[in-house]
Amino acid sequence: MSHPIVVIVICDGHRPDFVSEEMTPHMARLRKAGTWFAHHRGIFPSATRASSASIATGCWPISHGLRGNTVALPIENGHEVHDAGRPEFYETYRNHFGRLLTRPSLSLRTAPQHGAVLCSNVSPGAAFFHDAEGHGELYHRELSYSRGRVPLMPALVAPPGAVGDAVMTDKFISILMERPPSVATLWLSEPDKTMHAFPLGSPEHLMALRAVDTHVGAVAETVERLRDRGHEVLLLVGSDHGHESVTETVPVERRLYESGFKAALESPEIVVAAQGSSAFIHFGSDALSRRKEVADWLGQQSWAGRIIKGEDLAKLGQIPTADVLAVDMAKSQGSNCNGIPGLTAMAVRFAENEDAIRRDCGMHGGLGPHETQPTLIAVGNGFSAGNVVTTTSRIIDLAPTALHHLDLPLDGLDGVPLGGRASG
CATH class of the missing domain: 3.30.1360 (Gyrase A; domain 2)
Structure with missing residues (x-):
């Protein structure tokens, strides 16, 4: 049976000014095939872990509760700083607050349909807080699980960087073809990992971009195969922040x-x-x-x-x-x-x-014009080919856009669906 599907690919940290026919030909083709959001904006801080929660919930940090990449929790006489990316922070956060995120994620909202799958090659915290309560299916080097956080074995060997991104992309495509969920998200560690280690615009950065673009092209090809099977697929390709x-x-x-x-x-x-x-x-x-x-x-x-x-x-x-x-x-x-x-x-x-x-x-992490501008391309029903949207869109709008495509309720969201916006 065919059903509507949302496929999301996040190329961590990717700046929109690096999308070109020379460097990223697959993304450039998708830009022409769909709608380009020229004034896309992230959250503050423009950092991955809180951004992951915002993309998953469609909410600002004030609503979902995760402040940033590092979090200071109260202790006697002051505060203690924690790295929200470390796997143990998940339980530290839960034990401190008695809860995780305060808004539901896409994985919870889509559980009555065909569920959600996340293949993530970024930090454990960014992966865990994307599906904080374990209502979906996660594949990550630290922990892979089915619904209810039931561990899946063997562990997936996917180190951060190009090698792990390739492993994750292959896993992602196999899931899409074998048992497509309602929402499938692939979160690649590049080009962010290389951009932190080498100057922007360096040969290493450009090489990472080309590798990421190849993965995007492979997913886009898979989306076409799903459409041939009768699925109505919305493809969202973008990033969580810039640099x-x-x-x-x-x-x-x-x-x-x-x-x-x-x-x-x-x-x-x-x-x-x-x-x-x-x-x-x-x-x-x-x-x-x-x-x-x-x-x-x-x-x-x-x-x-x-x-x-x-x-x-x-x-x-x-x-x-x-x-x-x-x-x-x-x-x-x-x-x-x-x-x-x-x-x-x-x-x-x-x-x-x-x-x-x-x-x-x-x-990234601040309010600069480039770090607060992620990339976003939407290809599918409701997004015209070659359209350029110059009004402001936000990463909190991805979840509402997915829910709208799936004909699911839009309650409890800070963002709004992006479909049908006019250019200009």
Whole structure:
């Protein structure tokens, strides 16, 4: 029996200005065959783990609850910083809050139909929080499971990078052909992994793009085979965020300690949850009186850009709280060593030795024009060939677009379906 299907391919970190007939011929062909969203936007922070939750739920972080790539949780006398990408964070988060995400994912919403499958080659956290309650089917190097988080054996050997992306793509295509679900998502680690390690526009970056484009082409061919079988397939190809190039790496928490705001370098009263090219600074109750002084100090630092009080974060779709300052690292006009526009400073907690390693390489997490602009192409019913949409779309609109295609309810969403928008 044929049924409607949504196929989503996320090329992690892919910038839309790198879609071209020369570098990404398959994506360029899909751009002509479908609708190109020229003003697509991500969340704040423009980071993968919270973006994964936003794509899966169709909601901003303020609604689904996962703040960013790193998360500071309250402890006695302050906060403790956790990497949301690590596999153990899943249980840490659940134990702390007594729950996971506060909005339902596509996997839950499609469970009464043919369910959801995620083949993910990014961090465990990004994969786990895409289907937080285990209502779908996941394939990941750390854990593969069927509905209900029932482990699947043997483990899938798919390291992050080109080799693992190829393994995941093959697995994804085999599932689509053998037992197509209602929603199938392939999340590739490239070009993001290479962009973090090499300058944007480098031969390594361009090679990673070509490999990713080959995977997109293979999935697009599979979609055509599904259509030949009578399935009505909507294909969404895009990314979760873009990238800027690093100008300098700043150990923000170390600088706070050196400026006298902290009693000890790793004491918990003021901590920094770095998000790449932004950071959340968390204040324990005894240190909250220093928040204004820290904000004034940040305003004097060349590496600090926009400074946002925690209570104002709701305007950015982020969780508001009075014990936080958010800092978007300073953005610069100009280009990196390969002539790629978009420059940003990068935040870390303590490390002093990352500056030379990161220079000119890609980073994201802040509010820069390139890091907040992901890619999106839609091919299928309701999306005209060659159409260019210049009004704003957001990554929170992917889930509503999928649900609309599947004729499922659109309740509890921050985003809206994208089909039928006019160009202009």
